[in-house]
Amino acid sequence: MNYKITNRATGSLFEARSQEPLLSASRRAQLHFNHSCLNGHCGRCMAELVEGEVSYPALPPVALEAEQSLPDEAPTGNRKILLCQAVAESDLTIIAREPAALKNIQTKIAQARVHSIEFPVDDVACIKLDLEEHKPLTYLAGQYLEVILTSGKRRAFSIANAPDDSGLLELHIRHVQGGGFTDHVFDQMTVGDPIDLEVPLGTFFLRSRSERPILCVTGGTGFAPIKAIVEELILRHEHSKESRPVHLYWGAQSAGELYQHDRVTQWVDELPWFSYTPVISNINGHSGLRLGWVHEAVVDDHPDLAGFDVYMSGPPALVDAGRASFRRHGLPRRHLYYDSFEFAPDILALMAQQDDAASGLTAAE
Numbered sequence: 001m002n003y004k005i006t007n008r009a010t011g012s013l014f015e016a017r018s019q020e021p022l023l024s025a026s027r028r029a030q031l032h033f034n035h036s037c038l039n040g041h042c043g044r045c046m047a048e049l050v051e052g053e054v055s056y057p058a059l060p061p062v063a064l065e066a067e068q069s070l071p072d073e074a075p076t077g078n079r080k081i082l083l084c085q086a087v088a089e090s091d092l093t094i095i096a097r098e099p100a101a102l103k104n105i106q107t108k109i110a111q112a113r114v115h116s117i118e119f120p121v122d123d124v125a126c127i128k129l130d131l132e133e134h135k136p137l138t139y140l141a142g143q144y145l146e147v148i149l150t151s152g153k154r155r156a157f158s159i160a161n162a163p164d165d166s167g168l169l170e171l172h173i174r175h176v177q178g179g180g181f182t183d184h185v186f187d188q189m190t191v192g193d194p195i196d197l198e199v200p201l202g203t204f205f206l207r208s209r210s211e212r213p214i215l216c217v218t219g220g221t222g223f224a225p226i227k228a229i230v231e232e233l234i235l236r237h238e239h240s241k242e243s244r245p246v247h248l249y250w251g252a253q254s255a256g257e258l259y260q261h262d263r264v265t266q267w268v269d270e271l272p273w274f275s276y277t278p279v280i281s282n283i284n285g286h287s288g289l290r291l292g293w294v295h296e297a298v299v300d301d302h303p304d305l306a307g308f309d310v311y312m313s314g315p316p317a318l319v320d321a322g323r324a325s326f327r328r329h330g331l332p333r334r335h336l337y338y339d340s341f342e343f344a345p346d347i348l349a350l351m352a353q354q355d356d357a358a359s360g361l362t363a364a365e
């Protein structure tokens with residue numbers, strides 16, 4: 001059975017199949033709703049339900065609970081829903097953000113080949129993919145792609161370069177121990193290997209119409225989409241389309257994990273509008289860099305965030321902590337843009353099943 005979904009915010013209409021998450025259904029219709037983790041955790045796909053009923057048959061809408069403790073800027077009385085997990089139980093009317101800049105972006109399935117692969121530190125691979133007949137690709141700096149595995153499962157990685165004439169897509173891949181795809185990247189991948197993709201995806205991209213100063217906040221390989229955004233800003237500054245100052249906070253456990261620190265310090269030397277604070281969380285290292293959690297460094301330096309645009313990407317723990325903390329420090333929800341690097345939904349569903357089974361065992365013992 002199909003249900004009709006109407007987005008009152010934009011007038012767009014799409015159909016959702018029974019048991020199909022609303023976000024997946026909108027993607028089939030080439031609509032781009034704000035989203036990130038795809039797991040119900042990060043809250044980026046939060047929308048309002050004006051009419052109709054939804055349920056959450058796969059993963060629970062964890063972000064809705066977290067949202068209750070955060071300041072609500074404009075209460076409307078409508079129920080909040082998470083598009084990545086909610087499935088329709090009737091026709092629906094929703095209010096959801098669809099960034100206008102994505103209107104002309106066409107997502108496609110494409111085959112690429114590995115053009116180069118480098119390991120700047122032990123657990124990060126920087127690979128470049130050649131899109132061959134699909135280039136040049138139209139995308140916005142900050143978006144991500146999905147690698148389609150032979151099993152049909154998908155793994156998300158941010159594109160680490162702004163669009164350019166080379167047609168190459170750069171990825172920064174952190175090795176997840178026991179991770180099917182990243183094990184393959186570190187153990188077997190070689191130049192020339194074919195790789196299937198769906199690209200481009202996501203709603204994390206530079207909002208170029210804003211005039212607010214920019215804070216970029218990232219941890220680990222969360223630097224990848226931020227690098228693309230800074231490259232886009234460099235181009236915009238060169239063409240006098242931009243005058244905003246940009247400050248990057250990059251967090252890591254140790255200085256050695258800041259795998260492109262030299263590139264960033266070069267930006268500091270060359271770009272008068274760009275500044276940088278690396279933040280190290282392992283207080284036993286003697287790096288001479290600032291110590292602590294990266295999101296705390298941001299609010300220590302900027303206790304009032306009301307006037308900023310904040311772009312944040314990286315580990316879910318950082319994104320969750322930053323989201324809560326920045327909102328409490330006055331950052332309006334609509335000026336916080338983020339991608340949360342969650343594991344893929346199939347893996348989180350398996351982990352949830354295992355947790356349920358383990359707690360059942362504990363209860364039975």
Ligand SMILES: Cc1cc2nc3c(=O)[nH]c(=O)nc-3n(C[C@H](O)[C@H](O)[C@H](O)COP(=O)(O)OP(=O)(O)OC[C@H]3O[C@@H](n4cnc5c(N)ncnc54)[C@H](O)[C@@H]3O)c2cc1C
Pocket residue numbers: 036037038144155156157158159172173174175176177178179180181182183202221222224225339340341342343344347350351354
């Ligand atoms: C929008 C987005 C953008 C992202 N961008 C980036 C990026 O630019 N760079 C980056 O490094 N990461 C990024 N990520 C995160 C990346 O997608 C994940 O780390 C990816 O899922 C890893 O894939 P994998 O196949 O190697 O690991 P998986 O096979 O998915 O395994 C993940 C973990 O689950 C464990 N596991 C596997 N199977 C099971 C099981 N049956 N039961 C219990 N545990 C199991 C594994 O041991 C491992 O620890 C992004 C994520 C999102 C959502």
